[in-house]
Amino acid sequence: MTNLSRITVSAGNMKRTVLTFLLLLTVSFAMASGRSYRFRVMSRVFRYASTVDTSRLRSVDTRAYLKYDIRINRRNAILLAIPTMFAVANGGDREYIGETYDRITIGKNGEIKAKRLLDRSTVPHQMNTMPTLFKYLTPRPYEEMLIEGRVLSPFHFRNRRFYRYQVTPFSVNEALVSFRPRTNNTQMVRGWARVDVHTGRILEGAFDGEYDMIRFHIAVTMGTKGAWSVLPSECSLNSRFLFLGNDITSEYTLAIGLPKVIGDTIVNRRDTALINRVRPIPLTSHEEYLYHKYYAARNKGNDTLRSDGKEQKKTFSHRFWGAVGRGLVDKMKQDFGSKGQGSVRVAPILNPLYFSYSSRRGFTYKFDIRGSYYFNDHQALQLRFKAGYAFKEKQFFFNLPFTFYLDRKHDAYIRTEWDSGRRMTSSEVVDAIKKERADSIDWDALNLTYFRSHYLKVFAHYDPTPQWGLETGIITRKRRAIFTDGFSQADKPSHYTSVAPLLELTYRPTGYNGPVFTLDYERSFRGLMGSNTAYERMEIDGQYIHRLSALSSLQMRAGAGFYTHKGPDSYFLDYTNFRENNVPGGWNDDWACSFELLNSNWYNASEYYVRANIAYESPLMLLSRLPLCGRLIEKERIYFNALAVRNLNPYIEWGYGFRTRAISVGAFVSQHKWDFKEATIRIGIELFRHW
Numbered sequence: 001m002t003n004l005s006r007i008t009v010s011a012g013n014m015k016r017t018v019l020t021f022l023l024l025l026t027v028s029f030a031m032a033s034g035r036s037y038r039f040r041v042m043s044r045v046f047r048y049a050s051t052v053d054t055s056r057l058r059s060v061d062t063r064a065y066l067k068y069d070i071r072i073n074r075r076n077a078i079l080l081a082i083p084t085m086f087a088v089a090n091g092g093d094r095e096y097i098g099e100t101y102d103r104i105t106i107g108k109n110g111e112i113k114a115k116r117l118l119d120r121s122t123v124p125h126q127m128n129t130m131p132t133l134f135k136y137l138t139p140r141p142y143e144e145m146l147i148e149g150r151v152l153s154p155f156h157f158r159n160r161r162f163y164r165y166q167v168t169p170f171s172v173n174e175a176l177v178s179f180r181p182r183t184n185n186t187q188m189v190r191g192w193a194r195v196d197v198h199t200g201r202i203l204e205g206a207f208d209g210e211y212d213m214i215r216f217h218i219a220v221t222m223g224t225k226g227a228w229s230v231l232p233s234e235c236s237l238n239s240r241f242l243f244l245g246n247d248i249t250s251e252y253t254l255a256i257g258l259p260k261v262i263g264d265t266i267v268n269r270r271d272t273a274l275i276n277r278v279r280p281i282p283l284t285s286h287e288e289y290l291y292h293k294y295y296a297a298r299n300k301g302n303d304t305l306r307s308d309g310k311e312q313k314k315t316f317s318h319r320f321w322g323a324v325g326r327g328l329v330d331k332m333k334q335d336f337g338s339k340g341q342g343s344v345r346v347a348p349i350l351n352p353l354y355f356s357y358s359s360r361r362g363f364t365y366k367f368d369i370r371g372s373y374y375f376n377d378h379q380a381l382q383l384r385f386k387a388g389y390a391f392k393e394k395q396f397f398f399n400l401p402f403t404f405y406l407d408r409k410h411d412a413y414i415r416t417e418w419d420s421g422r423r424m425t426s427s428e429v430v431d432a433i434k435k436e437r438a439d440s441i442d443w444d445a446l447n448l449t450y451f452r453s454h455y456l457k458v459f460a461h462y463d464p465t466p467q468w469g470l471e472t473g474i475i476t477r478k479r480r481a482i483f484t485d486g487f488s489q490a491d492k493p494s495h496y497t498s499v500a501p502l503l504e505l506t507y508r509p510t511g512y513n514g515p516v517f518t519l520d521y522e523r524s525f526r527g528l529m530g531s532n533t534a535y536e537r538m539e540i541d542g543q544y545i546h547r548l549s550a551l552s553s554l555q556m557r558a559g560a561g562f563y564t565h566k567g568p569d570s571y572f573l574d575y576t577n578f579r580e581n582n583v584p585g586g587w588n589d590d591w592a593c594s595f596e597l598l599n600s601n602w603y604n605a606s607e608y609y610v611r612a613n614i615a616y617e618s619p620l621m622l623l624s625r626l627p628l629c630g631r632l633i634e635k636e637r638i639y640f641n642a643l644a645v646r647n648l649n650p651y652i653e654w655g656y657g658f659r660t661r662a663i664s665v666g667a668f669v670s671q672h673k674w675d676f677k678e679a680t681i682r683i684g685i686e687l688f689r690h691w
Contacts, residue, residue, distance in 0.1 A: 038167040041175050044200025046157040049142035051199075054227045057106040063258040064114065065280050066100045066137070069287070070129060074247040082243070083348065083691045087127040096123045097290050101278050103264060104256060112138050112231075117262075118278065119269050122294040126270070130241070130250065132691045136216055137235050137254045141193070141202055144549065150211055150634075150690070152187050152619075154179040155202065158549040162188055162620070170194060174203070185630035186211050186661075187551070187619045201229055210631070212661050212690055215240045223257065233257050255280050342373040356684045362392025380405045397421025411463040422453040422580075424479065425601045428571040433490045446486030451479040453574070459502065469506030474499065475522070476529070479572055496572060498533040500524035515544035520576050526567055534567030541577040543593070551635070552618040557593040562608040573604045578611060595641050597653055597670040597678050606645035614640045623658060635659045639668065648672065662687045 072094045079089035088096060098121030102114040123129050135148045146153035154163045162185075166178040175197045181188035186209070193205030207218045221234040237252040261278050268274075283291075332346040347368040356364045371383040382405070387398035401417040430448045459473020480495040481487055487494040505519045518541045526534040541559035548554065561575045580600050593613040621636040623629040639655030650673065657666035666682040 037169075037175075038165060041167045041177065041195065041197055041200070042160070042165055044197070045155055045177070045195055045202065046160070046200070048200035048202075049230050052227055052230055054230060057227045057231075060104070060106045060227075061260075062104045062256065063117075063260055063278070064102045064104045064254060064256040065258060065278065066102070066134075066252065066254045067281060067287075068098050068250060068252045070096045070123075070248065070250045072248055074245065076245045078244050079246045082246075083688050084127070084129055084131060087124045088129055088248075091124045093122070095290060096121070096129070097287055098123060099275055099279065101275065115264075116269065117264060117266055118271065118275050120272065120275050122290060130248075130691070132212070133214070133216075133237065133239055133250065133252060136218060136237050136239070137252055138232060138256075139207065139218055139220055139235070140231070141205065141220075141222070142230050145551070146189065146207065147211075149551075150187070151189055151207075151209060152550055154189065154191075155193070162550070169197075173197060183620070183625055183630055184627050185620065185624060186632065186634060187624075211634075212688075213241060213243055215242075228257065231256070253281060337373070341375070342371075344371045345369070356682075362390060364388055364390050378405070378408045380408065393423070395421060395423055411461060411469065414460045415458075417457040418455075419457075420454040423482075423600065424451050424453050424572070424574075424604050425449045426451060426479075426571045426573075426604060429492070432569075432571070433492060436490075441489065446489075447483040448481065448486045448490075450482040451572075452482055453572075454478045454480070455574075457502075463506075466511040467508050469504075469508070471504035471506070472502065474501050476500075476531075477572075477574060493532070496533055496569065497531050498524040498535065498570075498572075499529045499531040500535075515542060517542045518577075520561075522576075533570045533572070534565070535563055535570050536565035537561065537563050537575070539575060539577050548618075550619065552616075555593060555613075555615045555617065557613040558611065560608070560610045566607070573607065575603070575609065578609050579603055593641075595643065595651075595653060596655065596666065596668040596682055597680050598643065598651065602643075602645060602648060602651075605647070608646065610644040612642045622656075632660045633658050634661065637666075639666070650674070657682075659686055 101118035105113045141155045144156045152159045163179045170176045177193045180190040189207040189209035191207040194203045204221045217238045219236045220232045223229045223233045235254045241248040334344045336342040366388040369385040374380040382403045389396045399419045403415040406412045455477040457475040461471045463469040477498045484494040500522045502522045507517045520539040523536045539561035543557045546554040617637045624633040637657045641653040643651040652671040655668035664684040664686050669679045
């Protein structure tokens with residue numbers, strides 16, 4: 001009996017073992033089959049864009065219609081200072097609607113260009129509000145960047161390592177692809193897409209994310225035929241903006257690929273009859289009510305209706321201070337000319353982007369005015385006034401270039417550039433006085449080393465080919481002593497002038513989008529146009545930004561300069577490619593290839609220099625991979641800067657920086673002859689840079 005029982009139990013165990021094995025085999029087969037199905041579908045999605053001939057898109061000429069609704073759920077005085085938001089912050093209503101009708105063309109690089117034909121809006125003064133949202137309306141799922149320069153697409157092959165995918169059958173010929181980011185990062189989205197399992201073509205999809213203080217939901221229907229299948233035909237956007245107690249939601253609906261109903265020559269961009277004629281999506285009853293209320297208020301002259309139905313009298317004082325407020329916090333642009341070929345743009349006076357801070361220079365404020373006039377596609381005039389003030393150093397400086405383009409195809413232009421306010425030092429003046437004067441005066445106590453530099457440069461530039469460029473002209477530099485009393489005692493001039501013809505040769509091995517090498521030659525002659533300084537200088541410089549995948553890049557710069565001749569009374573050294581940036585910008589303006597801790601005296605202290613700068617930039621490096629930091633940090637950088645000059649060989653800087661939606665921060669340490677010397681923090685305002 002015992003043996004029989006054991007045999008029975010053993011048979012039962014064997015049966016359970018076989019059943020378990022078969023179950024595991026079935027599950028494993030199903031999982032393998034699921035992975036195989038997911039692999040096949042995603043491979044076809046990643047390859048789909050390469051199977052479509054997109055060259056025909058360059059000849060596309062179509063129309064697009066956009067309808068939008070902006071709701072002010074909650075607002076306070078801070079909203080007045082946000083770029084492009086002054087009109088809705090100062091208005092009496094809580095809801096605004098608008099429509100646009102554009103001509104759409106595709107550029108050489110595949111970018112979508114829109115020319116506004118019709119525009120209708122209830123926003124006060126017909127001002128653009130939150131124009132940054134327009135970029136979300138034309139997502140490019142098959143490209144590396146889903147939205148222009150800011151979000152990694154889950155359907156590009158290089159970005160697959162950042163996302164997790166789940167593919168389930170939707171029908172015989174279609175599948176549903178769900179995706180989510182591996183890490184919670186502002187550069188990535190989550191959502192779904194319905195795709196054709198045989199070709200990999202995306203039929204429709206939705207993307208949810210948050211970037212630059214905007215939470216968004218994008219629903220898109222892709223084109224159906226040929227090259228249009230890689231572009232959206234319809235897109236809707238729901239967004240929410242939250243900032244310091246302000247809460248604004250908006251809805252946008254875009255239809256693209258519409259037939260040409262009216263011509264491009266339109267006298268009145270706000271012609272209601274024309275907008276009614278081209279509108280492909282009927283207005284809702286609520287939208288018709290908002291338009292009716294808006295026009296009823298306009299017909300009353302200076303009276304406007306608030307959302308609660310009450311009238312608000314617009315006095316002259318109210319309109320005046322409203323205009324002043326717009327000038328303080330919003331950029332101003334004025335077009336002129338019969339066809340709007342001229343424009344003047346004035347940056348907001350209180351633009352937060354124009355404030356920066358470093359421990360060495362303190363707070364710096366900048367200001368920027370631009371003007372242009374286009375005669376045709378190849379000839380134009382451009383003027384820019386860029387100024388700044390460093391509070392700690394009490395310095396005001398400006399740069400004023402004026403350019404006349406003769407042939408933009410060959411980058412042929414004539415330019416004058418006036419730069420003033422740059423502070424520099426030279427101990428050679430004091431050393432020369434000490435040698436000539438053997439008296440008991442303490443020359444070091446008279447502050448004879450501080451000068452303010454000004455220059456005027458007039459030159460012409462021409463690129464015979466995309467690989468070669470030539471530049472020639474003349475530059476006049478004047479250095480004026482800040483403290484002049486000591487120069488009178490020493491019977492020495494308090495200002496020094498140099499006039500130098502210049503020549504620059506540019507070589508771009510792969511054209512305009514590759515590395516750039518320049519060779520500069522400059523020679524000043526004593527007695528030429530009032531010059532009392534003679535010198536000869538040469539510089540070589542190379543710069544290259546190597547674009548990697550997923551918004552990563554390697555920025556490199558190397559160069560050298562030297563003086564081959566210095567005549568009597570030539571006490572100053574002034575290089576073209578090795579100089580301090582007096583008007584620093586934000587994250588994208590010379591942070592990568594500049595020296596942050598180098599004292600300004602060293603820029604003019606050696607007859608030679610050799611430099612090398614490297615910066616690696618990535619949206620996903622160190623801090624951005626952390627769950628909490630990933631929602632805020634957009635990009636990170638690692639810096640390495642090296643320099644060799646007389647009496648400072650070598651000089652090395654190490655740094656790390658990151659950029660968020662609000663600020664950019666860089667931390668740097670320096671080594672003087674291999675010994676660690678200094679450290680600094682640099683902060684730049686990035687708030688609303690894309691607005």
